[in-house]
Amino acid sequence: MPRVIETATPHRAELGDLVETLESGRFDARDEDCFASFGDGLKALANNRDFLADMLVDELKQRCRDQSARNVYGPQVVILHQARDFFIRANFWPSEDDRLLQENGHEAFFYHVPHDHNFSFLTAGYMGPGYWSDYYEYDYDNFAGAIGDEVDLRFVERSRLEQGKIMLYRAHRDVHAQLPADELSVSLNIMERAPHLSFRDQYRFDVEGKTVAAHLTRSAVEPLLALCAQLGGGDGRNLVESFAAHHPSDRIQFSAITALASAQASLEDRLAVFERGARDANPFIARMAARQCAAVERGRPWIQRSFH
DSSP states (O other): OOEEOOOOOOOOOOHHHHHHHHHHSOOOTTSHHHHHTTHHHHHHHHTOSSHHHHHHHHHHHTTTHHHHHHOOSOTTEEEEEEOSSEEEEEEEEOBTTOHHHHHHOGGGGTBTOOBOOSSOEEEEEEESSOOEEEEEEOOGGGOOOOTTOBOOOEEEEEEEOOBTOEEEEOTTTEEEEEEOBSSOEEEEEEEEOOGGGGGSOOEEEETTTTEEEEEOOOOTHHHHHHHHHHHSHHHHHHHHHHHHHHOSOHHHHHHHHHHHHHTOSSHHHHHHHHHHHHTOSSHHHHHHHHHHHHHHHHTHHHHHHHTO
């Protein structure tokens, strides 16, 4: 489960104090102990019971102008600060009784979705009793990560992010299924920020079957590959083939293979692209391609009609 950072600092800090600490210190999200060392700073900000309300009032006065410009997460999240290597945010966690949850459903708040993270982040319970989580761990280095692959999920405990509790979620290690808070709650996060994160895989898991259920990471590259394969002519096809052969992300490689398959003029040619992928030495590519071969065969009758 996430690493609990023991800190009892009584100090109360402003948001600017935490930003200065992060920017003047050696912040390295890839170094677990380094990231954990900022727990005191986050706890000091969490001790400030006024700053978030003041920011929300100011944001509403300007009709959420700043949030509209820089927030890609939606209304559950308020972006507090953005820097090159990190950003700070507040998250709102409604309870089952909250109208917000009843009207929007659990999926809008990522409840009951067992997942890991492709980034590390430090979190603090700020207000309310905190959301619950069923926590698991797994060994990222020992599985390929194809959909349907078995994964050794080890249940650790069910607990919640109480007010003042500080936890470090570790990339590609900690898994949780978040559950609604007993009452409306708020958490504060220091988030890793880096351009390569969209190429690192994040997974949704089937905890009962102990398998990979879906890939959650998305990047702007993937739809562009499909467009290049369909509309880019010879240059576009060559570029997509290069991505399929050499991109450092297995997921992007397979997206390129899928784009090449979708551009084929016949079902047999489409199937041949996936069959070549199924023979790839990369286990992720091979398993994903074999899965697509099986899907094409299952859907052969209606897929064939689409070629006529």
